[in-house]
Amino acid sequence: MPATIKKYQEALAAVGRLVGQTPLVELKSLSPSPNIHIYAKLEWHQLGGSVKTRAAYNIIKTAIERGELGQGKQLLDASSGNTAIAYAHIAAALGIPLTIILPENASVERKRILRALGTKLIFSSPFGGTDEAQEKAKALALAEPEKYYYADQYSNPANWQAHYYGTSEEIWAQTAGKITHFVTALGTTGSFVGNARGLKEKNPAIQLASLQPDGALHGLEGWKHLPTAYVPPIYDDSLAHHELPIDSFQAYDMLRRLAKEEGLLVSPSAAANVLGAYLWAQELPPEQEAHIVTLLPDSADKYGEVIEQIFPY
Ligand SMILES: Cc1ncc(COP(=O)(O)O)c(C=O)c1O
Structure with missing residues (x-):
């Protein structure tokens, strides 16, 4: 190993x-x-207080085991709430930096929790929902592939495999x-x-x-x-x-x-x-x-x- x-x-x-x-x-x-x-x-x-901890944990664990995350590579994904909070708890516990693309209209409660857990937040348009947040995350990952591991919970098999x-x-x-x-x-x-x-x-x-x-x-x-x-x-x-x-x-x-x-x-x-x-x-x-x-x-x-x-x- x-x-x-x-x-x-x-x-x-x-x-x-x-x-x-x-x-x-x-x-x-x-x-x-x-x-x-x-x-x-x-x-x-x-x-993390939600079902999404299951998917977030399995996504992170799988990426680490494959050598795709950690050791200087940051975690990046788009989420309007629960997945972001789940990632934030786990990433903080592992000492892995996390960047989340979040629609700007996400509640103040969520933004506060994420900031408290040390997450870097980048806002997408309040009108584009999670679809636009996803596009923004994908563009950022393409622009800086050596910096980010893009988890892409919508395409990542570790999501459904957690269940x-x-x-x-x-x-x-x-x-x-x-x-x-x-x-x-x-x-x-x-x-x-x-x-x-x-x-x-x-x-x-x-x-x-x-x-x-x-x-x-x-x-x-x-x-x-x-x-x-x-x-x-x-x-x-x-x-x-x-x-x-x-x-x-x-x-x-x-x-x-x-x-x-x-x-x-x-x-x-x-x-x-x-x-x-x-x-x-x-x-x-x-x-x-x-x-x-x-x-x-x-x-x-x-x-x-x-x-x-x-x-x-
Ligand atoms: C409150 C809530 N309900 C339902 C779902 C849907 O679950 P899934 O993404 O596994 O389809 C989510 C996912 O983020 C959620 O946060």
């Missing part, structure tokens, strides 16, 4: 212990019948192999693709549904409306048996319901994933035994402005 990789091995192992292994809880108040169960994986229970080797194994073990349905949203699509491939391999009968916002303008952080966005190269459109469009306002109603009935204060996109599971559950015959699992990518912690609107004083 090259000495460059050895240098990071211990720190990678220490950080790795804080990635994944998140709890799975049943949302009993949402069951449409005694036979149909909905479960949520609380992904904010890990370093294939990690999340899907956890779900299988936590449901004792009883899972019948898996549903989650499409962002970079890593969560859906990795879990879908992993679960399908364990039991080909498992039904898979992907969620998208019902239009280009939506309030679901981290989600992509594929008909009007760049389709991530890691996306595999052969996997989903079912696709459900999600209305942001209905997701906010679910957010209120989860707070009141389950004691979970989650992000709008986590509530939207639960709404997807709930709508799907209602399509099933009530006598059918079903164990539906979804991911709750993050809690309400970083969404102060949205939460204030959903729960006005």
